[in-house]
Amino acid sequence: MSEIIENMTAPSFNLPGDGGKTVNLSDFKGKKVALFFYPKDDTSGCTKEAIEFTEHVADFEAANTVVIGMSPDPVKKHDKFIAKHELGVILASDEEKTTLDAYNVWKEKSMYGKKYMGVERSTFLIDQDGKVQKLWRKVKVPGHVEEVLKAAQEL
Secondary structure, three states, X not given: OOOOOOOOEOOOOEEEEHHHOEEEHHHHOOOEEEEEEOOOOOOHHHHHHHHHHHHOHHHHHHOOEEEEEEEOOOHHHHHHHHHHHOOOOEEEEOOOOHHXXXXXXXXXXXXXXXXXXXXXXXXXXXXXXXXXXXXXXXXXXXXXXXXXXXXXXHO
């Protein structure tokens, strides 16, 4: 699997989304996309990140940018997550992990000496033409959303 780098075409996807929607990258041509990958609905870091993206969704919209979050959680779990925290971002479900693999964010991780597979928290800023313009790997949540917003506004 090749590494995603700046200026390469973002891998396309067509996945089930929250509220029974289908989330297809090509549906957002002409807009920028802030695509954030997160490990799991309703865990502390993921909840904080999703809420921060939601708090800035109007600013992203003003910058012609759609915010999409993606995890391997099923759609039903996404719907509960959105309802519980009043999230205003699109959530896509990649239970098969094909898109997670395509973006090279499905990685071996380690906690308390145990190895397991999971999502490496990452964000990709994709331009109106579907090219990756900026990427953040191993994201730390504090200050991250503001950094992505600034990059979207400058793009």
